[in-house]
Amino acid sequence: MNRFHVHLNVADLASSIRFYNELFGTAPQVHKSDYAKWMLEDPRINFAISSTGRAVGVDHLGLQVDSGDELTALGRRLDAAGGSVAPEAAAVCCYAQSDKLWTQDPQGVRWESFHTFGEATTYYAPDVGCAGEGPAACAPTTQAQPAAAACCATACG
Numbered sequence: 501m502n503r504f505h506v507h508l509n510v511a512d513l514a515s516s517i518r519f520y521n522e523l524f525g526t527a528p529q530v531h532k533s534d535y536a537k538w539m540l541e542d543p544r545i546n547f548a549i550s551s552t553g554r555a556v557g558v559d560h561l562g563l564q565v566d567s568g569d570e571l572t573a574l575g576r577r578l579d580a581a582g583g584s585v586a587p588e589a590a591a592v593c594c595y596a597q598s599d600k601l602w603t604q605d606p607q608g609v610r611w612e613s614f615h616t617f618g619e620a621t622t623y624y625a626p627d628v629g630c631a632g633e634g635p636a637a638c639a640p641t642t643q644a645q646p647a648a649a650a651c652c653a654t655a656c657g
Contacts, residue, residue: 505546505562513551530595535623548594562612568599571615575601592625
């Protein structure tokens with residue numbers, strides 16, 4: 501079964517965690533110095549927040565699937581929807597290891613579709629395609645490159 505995903509960038513992680521603990525009625529399943537994640541069943545959502553220096557607000561939306569086969573099927577639906585799909589295999593991001601597909605909707609909202617298959621000890625992998633210095637090195641340059649390195653943008657910026 502798919503799980504909806506929302507990732508917010510926050511200015512104050514501690515106060516945001518307190519707020520969402522009360523809203524969701526539970527503590528996050530993952531809590532790090534720069535990141536927290538709630539895996540809720542009602543509603544079925546992967547809700548993540550981070551405080552990594554990016555602009556405050558919605559970072560991206562997504563769908564988390566339970567298997568590689570489901571990710572492949574979701575990739576076919578993304579292709580049929582139009583736009584480009586950028587794969588990111590074995591990505592280390594948000595303290596997890598995942599295969600991902602990135603795209604943008606017609607309004608430019610970034611969508612991450614992913615299958616998580618392991619944990620990681622860092623928020624991002626420092627060598628995730630950062631070709632230069634600063635956030636511009638990781639930022640997508642065209643709509644055809646829709647943030648395949650969202651965590652890389654955090655790493656570089």
